[in-house]
Amino acid sequence: MARWQPDAPGRLAAAALDLFEEHGYENTTVIEIAERAGLTKSTFFRYFPDKREVLFGGGTVAGLLVEAIASAPPEAGPLDAVAHALDALGRTFFTADRREFSRRRQAVLNANTELREREALKRIDLTTSMIEALDRRGVPVLTARVAAQLGTLAWEMAYDQWIGTDSTEGFGPLARKALAGVRAVGAMG
Amino acid sequence: MARWQPDAPGRLAAAALDLFEEHGYENTTVIEIAERAGLTKSTFFRYFPDKREVLFGGGTVAGLLVEAIASAPPEAGPLDAVAHALDALGRTFFTADRREFSRRRQAVLNANTELREREALKRIDLTTSMIEALDRRGVPVLTARVAAQLGTLAWEMAYDQWIGTDSTEGFGPLARKALAGVRAVGAMG
DNA sequence: CCAGTGATGGGACTTGGTCTCATCGACCGT
DNA sequence: ACGGTCGATGAGACCAAGTCCCATCACTGG
Secondary structure, eight states: OOSSOSOHHHHHHHHHHHHHHHHOSTTOOHHHHHHHTTOOHHHHHHHOSSSGGGGOTTOTHHHHHHHHHHTSOTTOOHHHHHHHHHHHHHHHTSOGGGHHHHHHHHHHHHTOHHHHHHHHHHHHHHHHHHHHHHHHTTOOHHHHHHHHHHHHHHHHHHHHHHHHOSSOOOHHHHHHHHHHHHHHHHTTO | OOSSOSOHHHHHHHHHHHHHHHHOSTTOOHHHHHHHTTOOHHHHHHHOSSTGGGGOTTOTHHHHHHHHHHTSOTTOOHHHHHHHHHHHHHHHTSOGGGHHHHHHHHHHHHTOHHHHHHHHHHHHHHHHHHHHHHHHTTOOHHHHHHHHHHHHHHHHHHHHHHHHOSSOOOHHHHHHHHHHHHHHHHTTO
16 A cells, blocks of 8 residues: 555646646636645645646656667768657657547647647757757757757657547657658758 | 826836846736836736736737738749748848847846747747748648748847847848758758 | 654745726817 | 816736645654
8 A cells, every 4th residue: 555645746637637628727726636636736836836837747758859869870860860769759658558648638738828838848948959969969050950940840740640640650650751751841942 | 298108018018128137037026017117017917918928019020921921022932932031020120229129138038937938939929920921822831831940940040140249240131141051951951 | 652754735925817996187079 | 167088097806826834644664
């Protein structure tokens, strides 16, 4: 027996997602979330710095991207390294069993500006992480910025497809296709 | 004689920038801002939907970009249209007389995550506007997304330079150079 | 059996943000 | 002048997010 019910943050996140779906983000109180998880406001803010962050817990994405870019074969170009990172993402985070969850979560995010705002910031921070990782590979800064930006764009497009389609195609392949498309377009401008 | 002191929103914005510089964004209260402007909290929220927005008032940027993209010569490619939009930006918003203001404002933004978050959202919304404007020119959606993204990147880089350098080079030329650089990189991937 | 420790609860407090109603100052027509 | 109107502002109650500090609980180890 555990002292208390285990995984307080997980319960809070689950309760939050449920409530946001039922009543919308704005009409849901932190106290209500905590109560549904059998906890209190105090505990909520112990685990999440603010109300939005309860939907962005997954957390270690940046580290994963950085590592994947660092461990790409030395002869790989910037966009190849980025593709490597997107693959890692598909293998670790955007797996088939999390697709339904991602779908629900994204629907909630899209419905609220405050949440889209947080998402935008996360995206920028991740892009910055990729730029730094590329920089560490010796990629010129300008090139790194362009590559990371295009990678983020491909990510975004692949994610939309992965969530939206009924096909069972994984995130990895979708991302590779998206990146190839982006690359082809970028090559002519 | 005006009935009241004129330009309440302008006074609020100026007061806010001053106070944010002096004490930081988080240590400044909306009431303090309003008082320095000779107004009250009520009036502040009458003009700005929230505390952050007082630094994002300039407002009509989206319309300017959209119009500039629409009015680019028909034979111009997507990135040329984007360049046209960045030029318009330099002529209308990022003029020499606003450089010092932009510098101050940006320093405040960079110092606070909440503000960077709002900035990120604005950037995304503007990028979306550009994508739609390119779409209306008949540019394929994927191409439009890439072009708009690269345009935003060039914008960002040019803005940094425009703010950071002591040279008197205008935003327009800087943006064109940045876009050319980005374009060259994108062409090889 | 008792002291220590880590997770939780409780509640006061500040601030952002909303809402409603009162007030004020100028302009208008008579 | 005079009262009415209208738009801009003020006042204050109210709610929820977020911060802080301290109490409490449940188990652990000696």
